[in-house]
Amino acid sequence: MTITDPFVSAGSNIGLLRPVGYVRISLDREGAGLGVARQTADLNDVADRLGMPRPEVVTDNDVSAYSRKRRPGYEEVLSGIASGRWNVLLIWHVDRLTRNPKELEEIVDLANQTGLRIETVKGGRVDLSTGEGRLHARILGGLARYESEHRSDRIRRKMLQNAEAGLPHGGMRRPFGYEPDGMTVRPDEAEVIRWAMGGVIAGRTLRALVGELNDAQVATSTGVPWSVTVLRKVLIGGRIAGLRVHQGRVLGPAAWPAIVSMPRWELCRAVLTDPARRTASGNKPNRLVSGIALCGRCGKVMRAGGNRAGARMYRCASANHLRRRGDLVDDVVTRFVVGWLARDGVTFDVPDIAVPTHDLRARADEVRLRISQVEDALVGDPTDDLKDVSVDGLKRNLARLRGNLEDLERDEKLTALPSALHGVTAENFPGLPLDRRRSIVDYLCKVTVLPTSKGGHAGEESIDVIPHPERFPAAAAA
Template sequence: MNPLPVSHTPKAVIYCRISSDKTGAGLGVERQEKDCRELARRLKMQVVEVLSENDTSAYSGAPRPKYERLLEMMRSGSIDAVLALHTDRLHRSLVELEEYVNASEQGSVTTHTVMAGPIDLSTPSGRLVARQLGAVARYEVEHAIERVKAAKLQMAQSGKYLGGQRPFGFEPGRTAIREEEAAVIREIVQRVIDGDSFRAIAMDLNRRGITTTHQREWNALKVRNVALRPINTGIVRHNGIDYEANSPAIIPRDQWEDFLIAVQLNRTRSNHPGTFRKHVLNGFVFCGECGKKMVHKTKVSRGKKSTIVSCESGNRQTGGNGGCGRVARSVDPIIELVRQSIIYRLNSPELVSALHAQKTSAETLKELHAKQRAAEGRAQEVLDDYYVHNLLTREQFERAKVQADAALKAINERIESEYSHAVTSAIDLNGNLEEAWENGTLEWRRDLIALLIDKIIVHRVPRETGYKRPMFCGKWRFDPDLIDIQWRA
């Protein structure tokens, strides 16, 4: 019997995929292609294209461009068959299977697999088999995920290494402390407790030539992430629950608690307008005409430079609409007015007493953080009992979750309140306040302003005939009546 002409030889596309390629060598898809080419030879099919996707999961729902191209070729009728190692290389979702069945019917395309044989999607029985294989494949994936979760939980409960890249400060596999890196972590933690910012620490580490695990330079986020890892203090955190690590700690637990409080205090202070800015009033001053926040600008008059606050008619950051553009004022007399007003108010024994009463202690914050971790652990245990261990009914789960979430919310609100009070702890309200202001840092002054003042409103200079701005402190033509200080306390 004479062979069919080449033009009548069925055209096939080979589709290969592996979910995880840790080495990046692509050996898995190469083996699949080899087996599929052998299948094509037995079926006397011509392979017109090979579509390979490395390190791509069919279960996760991540985009698979080569698979989409395969469906397009099937719908167009440009191929006669699809060759794959197994149906689970094509799809592990029943939704994807239905889309594949439709494409097969539309283009009259057959499917052949090395391991499961031919899949005839043109008949009800063939589609039933395909759906059964898809359901089995999905079960296998879900069962594998549950096994991995259970193994991870068991490892965490034993304090073992959960995998991933080598943690900075530890040897590979967390088998021991790497002392030269651990010393850097200890330094970071103590400097944050002493008041340094992550950004300042990053710049110092780079200047000294100290690099990250990957021999890269530091930035504030990298410093923060390395310093805040619970493993530094001997804690393995898994799904929000803390377990005792089986490796030694770099940071003692008491110092770790002080560090977490220092981090939160820095974050609380950064919520105040423009903390760590160039100007002491930056973010506090608002236009009395339109209510927009005013910006600091440099003004040159008769060869002399001075700083003013101005309502900008255009947004310099976005190019969009800004304020009315009709109010501007020299900033130095506003600062002096604010200074005098603060000192006058702080001379009130009642106000100082009220502010002192707001202060909170580090011990209170430590206790609250311990309760927060316990509440977070309880919330996660409820999830595990329902989703992982199947110990709760749906009704029991929903009731327990509502209770756990409410308890965690109450603790978080208490912590937020305590931290807002804790800002006052960094401000000494006793002694000579004028001297304290004179010698205080920019951050100290801004913390004090944020503690007492909500907004500083600058009103427009009157235009009526005869109005003349008075002298203020013998130095400025400035009307303090046009400044409205809105107090917090």
């Protein structure tokens, strides 16, 4: 009985061919892999024309061969060829395989080690076993790389030109709040931006805002759930304030309309970029003053933790010096805040909403830059004006600059953080979300849990709540 292999014809060795097709497109503008599909069809036609089996196809869709990003499909092809899984490589053109000279040499070495046969749709066979064939492949690869570099230069110049004119870059990703043209405001998303910005200004955390957006199934412009990083990027990005930003630098007004006013955007940005803002990862606080109240024995923070007789406790996070019932502490603090807000004639040292002026922020940025220059000079890389300054002089300058920066950052903070009080009343404070109440307490109060004598009663008198002495010195001293 004779068994006929459908891929083997009499007098041929076609049955020994194990082809793989590699297809790649660096920018899938249609978003459906159609460019890859076209290349696959062409590779199948080449296989049919050469009388060999149609190849297993490995794809890298929307991945550039010029960039340094990983190409999983390309790596799989090289691994399969090296292991003997495939011995014929079908590609659309040499530049679909690589535009990197180093990678091309690796392929040349691989072909010489394995006897790999390479066939292309545009150009026929690439014979890497001869010097002439290798030269031809290197020329094609070099031309492809030149084309990529030249195109990148053109794109960079065009992007800068668009930025200087206040125009959008274009591209595949639609900016949240705008239509795909980047110029027309999308009203429903604009309302989401204004809502989120209002939450930040009111003292809410990005994590809490993201949770509400995702619970309400409000998606990003790409259709995926929100993350803290994405929301923060939208809110501090100048686009929503009608600013044209290019490579992190504001070039001027944009051609598209703003979604929020400049003062409100400046305020939100000041809050989100405040160095004192808590951004550390970890468990979300679930008590009013966890991480805010201080231990009266050592001065370290108190945190929620542990139970006693069924009651949740605050405890000293440093050495467990003190413990106090959580409901007692929260109740005392809440009554203090409500009482303060309810008093007639209560005023604060700064307005409810204020924005750091451009002059203040510019001076702080200048000091930060100068600090970095002095620090560089101290490690042997001075600017021209610091070359002749002694080490002691540099150290004195550094200490003075750091003191100036502390003053400027304190002024910046005092003009922005009172926004946490905006719209807060004695009536609505107890019902506000926990993250906002925490922000208000942290701004208004200094809370200290006092030690008691051995066997003494730990009642309300052991919870010391005063106006924050740095922000309200007159009230704290009264």
